């Protein structure tokens with residue numbers, strides 16, 4: 001079975017005390033995960049080592065950064081390199097979240113550079129894609145998201161592609177409380193897998209986990225995750241509430 005993933009995206013939330021309390025709540029008696037299940041905490045940079053310490057010893061629990069620089073190292077004040085993340089043992093990095101694309105003007109081309117750096121250091125990118133409301137209303141979402149994949153991913157080899165995770169996050173559903181229906185999620189995930197299969201072959205396309213993101217909650221996770229091409233979720237708001245995120249972890253196939 002493909003890897004099934006519950007990924008928490010804390011965004012720019014929580015003080016260190018709150019972060020520790022949330023991790024303690026989730027990890028005091030953590031759900032025992034099956035071999036194909038993974039839980040990832042994408043925490044703000046200052047809490048990466050704290051989160052690493054907390055997940056230590058818990059099988060299939062990992063920590064992610066929420067971004068990285070597209071430069072290897074050097075005079076880029078305020079940036080965080082993949083080499084730094086690698087040096088503190090971080091295994092995953094979220095790339096291309098719609099908030100980074102919108103507020104920090106991250107283009108598909110810059111994201112391609114970040115992906116290359118992440119893969120060269122052995123970090124697993126969680127590559128986010130998704131359309132704004134205007135595109136969904138125009139009915140052109142399939143082509144829009146396909147283009148994001150083509151411009152950021154299609155220079156990768158099949159071997160590299162097989163190492164990444166994709167998160168489909170329709171922008172109109174992020175933080176809005178408006179979730180895509182399970183049917184809409186499945187439709188897009190199936191389309192993206194077909195796009196990957198056309199470029200890389202079915203065998204490779206079948207390996208890549210595709211997460212859904214956009215107002216996933218404890219109450220709707222099971223239905224969304226039950227769809228055959230939905231391999232878990234990237235979760236913002238609900239990942240800040242231990243009881244909700246626990247329910248989301250429980251909903252993994």
Ligand code: PEP
Nearest residue numbers: 174175213214215236237
């Ligand atoms: C996200 O930040 O990736 C996200 C999906 O947020 P929310 O779950 O709050 O919609």
